[in-house]
Amino acid sequence: MTQNKLILRCENTIDGMFTAIYDAFVYKKQMGDNYDDSISIAIGDEGELTLFSEEIEVKTDYTKVEKTIGAIRNQLGEFVYERIFHALCHYDDDRATAVLGFLVRGFKKGPRVEEQLADYYVMRVLELSRKVYNEEQRMNGFLRFSDNGRFLFSTIEPKCDLIPVIMWHFADRYPGENFVILDSKRKYGVVHPIGKECFFISGDDFFEIEASLPEERDDFEMMWKVYFEHMEIKERHNESCQRNMCPKWYRKTMLEFM
Numbered sequence: 001m002t003q004n005k006l007i008l009r010c011e012n013t014i015d016g017m018f019t020a021i022y023d024a025f026v027y028k029k030q031m032g033d034n035y036d037d038s039i040s041i042a043i044g045d046e047g048e049l050t051l052f053s054e055e056i057e058v059k060t061d062y063t064k065v066e067k068t069i070g071a072i073r074n075q076l077g078e079f080v081y082e083r084i085f086h087a088l089c090h091y092d093d094d095r096a097t098a099v100l101g102f103l104v105r106g107f108k109k110g111p112r113v114e115e116q117l118a119d120y121y122v123m124r125v126l127e128l129s130r131k132v133y134n135e136e137q138r139m140n141g142f143l144r145f146s147d148n149g150r151f152l153f154s155t156i157e158p159k160c161d162l163i164p165v166i167m168w169h170f171a172d173r174y175p176g177e178n179f180v181i182l183d184s185k186r187k188y189g190v191v192h193p194i195g196k197e198c199f200f201i202s203g204d205d206f207f208e209i210e211a212s213l214p215e216e217r218d219d220f221e222m223m224w225k226v227y228f229e230h231m232e233i234k235e236r237h238n239e240s241c242q243r244n245m246c247p248k249w250y251r252k253t254m255l256e257f258m
Contacts, residue, residue, distance in 0.1 A: 005038055005053035010096070012044035014164060015065045017088050017096040022064040023056075024100050037104070037121075041096035072103070077111045086129035086136075089161040098124040132160045140169050142246065143181070144255040147218050151178035155213075156253050157185045167198050180209060221255040228256035 006027060010020035020041045028035045042055070072081045084099050101121030106113040116122045139162050145152040152174070156162070163183050167190045170179065174192070182189035188202035189209065201209065251257040 005040065007040050007042050007053055007055040008058050009042040009055055010044075010058040011060055013060065014085070014088055014161075015062060016058070016060045017041065017043065017099070018065040018068045019060050020058045020096060021100050021103065022061075022068045023058055025103075028104070037101055039100065040094075041100060043093065043096055071107075075110070076106050076113070080106065080111055080114065083114070083125060083129045086132040086165060087125045089132045089165055090128040091160055092128065094124070095128055098128060132162070132165065135160050136162055136165050138247075138250065139166055142250045142254055143170070144220070144224060144253070145179060146220050146255065148212075148214050151180055153180045153182070153209075153213055154253070155182045155184050155210075158183065159249070161186060163188070163190050163200075167192070171198055182206065182210060184210070221258065224254075224256040 008020045008023055008027075010016035024039045024041065027039055031038070069081065072084060084102065087099055087102075088095055098121055102113070102125040105116065105119060105121060109116065113122060114126065117126075135158060139156065139158055143154050143156060143166070145154045147153075161183070163181060167181065170181070171192050176194060177192070178194055179192045180189055188200060188206055190198050190200055192198045246254075
């Protein structure tokens with residue numbers, strides 16, 4: 001008898017997806033031998049209920065999140081956990097389902113699961129994590145801060161959900177600075193107070209900080225513009241090469257192009 005499809009719908013956050021993954025393993029255990037990758041995870045409003053499927057709403061549970069992350073780190077190692085975390089920061093609808101399939105195999109095979117390159121779920125997670133990592137490296141170089149006199153701030157519009165992966169880079173780089181990074185596409189941000197842990201903001205807090213940012217730019221913008229203008233060798237101007245090194249997608253929030 002064919003097992004009906006089970007769809008777990010969670011909120012569109014990293015914690016929401018980890019909670020859904022935890023619940024998926026609970027249902028998988030109940031299915032026993034009948035499990036055949038018949039559980040999928042829908043994120044937010046993504047995807048639709050399909051024929052012969054059952055949908056269950058998943059509420060974010062931080063205890064389940066900690067247990068899931070702990071199991072991944074203990075059984076598969078920190079490197080595999082980072083792969084999975086990066087994959088969940090992608091924007092494709094199937095990212096949580098791909099990670100679930102990856103973990104089903106990973107908990108059986110151990111850390112060497114990444115060598116199973118013929119497996120769809122393994123390859124899918126590696127592909128998603130690689131794309132997020134590539135955008136992360138570019139954003140680390142392209143993000144620009146302004147100074148409003150109280151804290152440094154930057155607004156970004158990444159394709160992937162980059163704040164959870166880039167915030168530690170800038171916390172290490174600017175430990176003595178108060179700064180805020182806002183994702184205007186996803187309407188949330190991260191705050192780094194000096195001497196304290198980073199924390200996320202969303203909802204009213206996000207819009208309050210966004211509305212408080214000055215419209216006039218500071219000296220940082222002028223310095224970036226002067227640097228950009230004088231670093232180029234005019235006789236060797238190559239627009240195509242510039243687009244390859246700094247795609248137009250990132251220029252929307254880079255001070256030297258504003």
